[in-house]
Amino acid sequence: MLVFNTIKGAEIAMLKIWGRPNSICTQRVLWACCEANVDYELELASGTMGPNGHISQGGQPFGHVETEPYRAMNPNGTVPTMEDGETVLWDSVAIVVHIAQKFAPELLYGACPVTLARSVQWMGWTNEHMEPLLHTLVMELVRLTEEQRSADALEKAHRAAISKLELMDRHLAQQSYLVGNDFSMADIPAGATVYRWSLFDLEQPRLQNVGDWLLRLLDRDAFQEIVAPRAYHLA
Numbered sequence: 001m002l003v004f005n006t007i008k009g010a011e012i013a014m015l016k017i018w019g020r021p022n023s024i025c026t027q028r029v030l031w032a033c034c035e036a037n038v039d040y041e042l043e044l045a046s047g048t049m050g051p052n053g054h055i056s057q058g059g060q061p062f063g064h065v066e067t068e069p070y071r072a073m074n075p076n077g078t079v080p081t082m083e084d085g086e087t088v089l090w091d092s093v094a095i096v097v098h099i100a101q102k103f104a105p106e107l108l109y110g111a112c113p114v115t116l117a118r119s120v121q122w123m124g125w126t127n128e129h130m131e132p133l134l135h136t137l138v139m140e141l142v143r144l145t146e147e148q149r150s151a152d153a154l155e156k157a158h159r160a161a162i163s164k165l166e167l168m169d170r171h172l173a174q175q176s177y178l179v180g181n182d183f184s185m186a187d188i189p190a191g192a193t194v195y196r197w198s199l200f201d202l203e204q205p206r207l208q209n210v211g212d213w214l215l216r217l218l219d220r221d222a223f224q225e226i227v228a229p230r231a232y233h234l235a
């Protein structure tokens with residue numbers, strides 16, 4: 001969709017995003033929008049989180065995701081979902097790739113097919129190796145009630161996450177970002193996830209290269225706006 005923006009004095013692209021600011025998958029998409037300077041409208045949507053926290057603590061969810069029109073766009077009922085004119089997408093990695101290709105190829109993958117493929121590789125790695133562990137950690141540390149928590153599940157996820165972070169640390173000893181020495185979309189999913197991990201009150205091993213990389217990401221305006229607020233991770 002194109003809308004007239006009076007501040008920029010031109011027609012600009014506007015995406016519609018369904019999601020919630022404290023969802024890592026939603027943050028990936030909003031961060032990519034900010035990097036690409038794409039305006040978006042965020043419709044709050046979730047089956048598990050609402051204005052007063054997680055449903056396990058008695059909160060009401062934002063909703064939308066169980067409705068027929070939503071399921072027609074995203075049969076999984078997850079967030080985020082994106083509508084860009086005729087194009088509807090429901091996986092955060094696919095949405096980030098769409099934003100990168102359409103609006104900011106140079107910035108988000110150096111307009112290079114190999115960097116694009118390597119970015120997808122690292123985004124897939126984050127989904128497969130980091131995200132399930134971080135999900136357990138945020139549930140055990142933040143979202144579940146005391147009675148629902150499991151010290152064993154917490155400890156296992158914590159140990160497993162450290163081993164994945166050590167892998168990242170070795171990789172980042174060779175380069176400033178996950179794909180080469182320039183920021184790319186590869187850094188978006190991992191950046192949001194590792195930042196959340198860094199806020200948890202857990203033993204933090206010394207991972208110099210991961211720490212330096214995270215500081216580089218913290219310097220970005222888009223990161224500050226979309227990912228940095230602690231309430232998006234600890235509430």
Ligand SMILES: N[C@@H](CCC(=O)N[C@@H](CS)C(=O)NCC(=O)O)C(=O)O
Nearest residue numbers: 023024025046047048078079091092
């Ligand atoms: N691989 C999917 C995962 C989607 C997903 O599981 N999203 C979570 C939030 S990060 C969700 O929908 N949680 C339940 C809810 O909020 O209703 C993606 O990257 O978009």
